[in-house]
Amino acid sequence: MKIDKTYEGSFHIVGGDFSRAGEASTELKTIMLSVGIEDEVVRRVAIATFEAEMNIIIYTPAGILRYSISPGEIRIIAEDMGPGIEDIELAMQKGYSTAPDWVREMGWGAGMGLPNMKKNAG
């Protein structure tokens, strides 16, 4: 990574708001590109963040996405006011999803979000 300082920020995410779903991750992607992170890393971080953002929108009333881009590390923290995940191991399985039907009709609920975050995170 060619950057020499740390960039930090956060996005507030409102649950249930599909009209703006993905805006935070899209903006983070633009920020990463503008500070000179290489394309492949940007793609991985954007994908993981997008999945976290969607989960906050689908499963919780509200949440916050924090990012810290520093030399050698990009850290994304997703916090929400939802019920949390009871059985993490189960939720991590490919295809496991409790998404309601209307979410499935919007193109989500494939149960690949957490596996996706794992695949793309360090």
Place this chain on the structure above:
Amino acid sequence: MKLKEIAEILSLKPLTPAEGPDLEREVSGAYVGDLLSDVMANSEDGNIWITLQTHVNIVAVATLKNLSAIVIVNGRMPESDTLDRAVSEDIPILLTGKSAFETAGKLYRILNARNLQG
């Protein structure tokens, strides 16, 4: 064309029904998609349905639309209630590790050769 022939050519693994899956049924054409409302609206009688949805509702859709079988792609395994329902409704579920694109691509050629459509 018989479901059995398609299963053989594409190396699909039948999961249901448990004893002697009924692969003798005729396939009229194919449908690819993961949005249940679309499948309800656009699939046709006797279609083989290619999807990566594993949710129990896929069986209800296949039953209502009189589809010949469900093919679940990308190595995904259906949930246990999906399997139970498929057995009781007599809807064959077949699995493949291949993608929807590849499965559809190969099946298109096979069905086209027999003048069957999607």
Place this chain on the structure above:
Amino acid sequence: MRLKEIVITNSRDSEAEIEWACATDLMSDVLYYSRGNSVLITGLAKQQAIRTSDIADIKVVVFTRGKEPDRQTIELSQKKKITLLITPYSMFTACGKLYEEGLRCCPE
């Protein structure tokens, strides 16, 4: 390969070179399996398909069954420089024709 041979386009840049294909209506699937230089074939004719493609560096999206997207979806695709194509074919037929032309799905 050239998509304009197979689909109807509403966009200027149908000369984009495509290496791989990804056919699905579920967006996490796009994010998991796709590569940057792939085409997304989807029945989800909504903004979410464009957002997802943008995040995944996908430059060409095909909506199946002649589904007309709303204005916001078209505007977002223009803003993100994503070529949006509409085909009258079903997802099955679109996959079949592209597969016949030699296009293959993204390797895992």
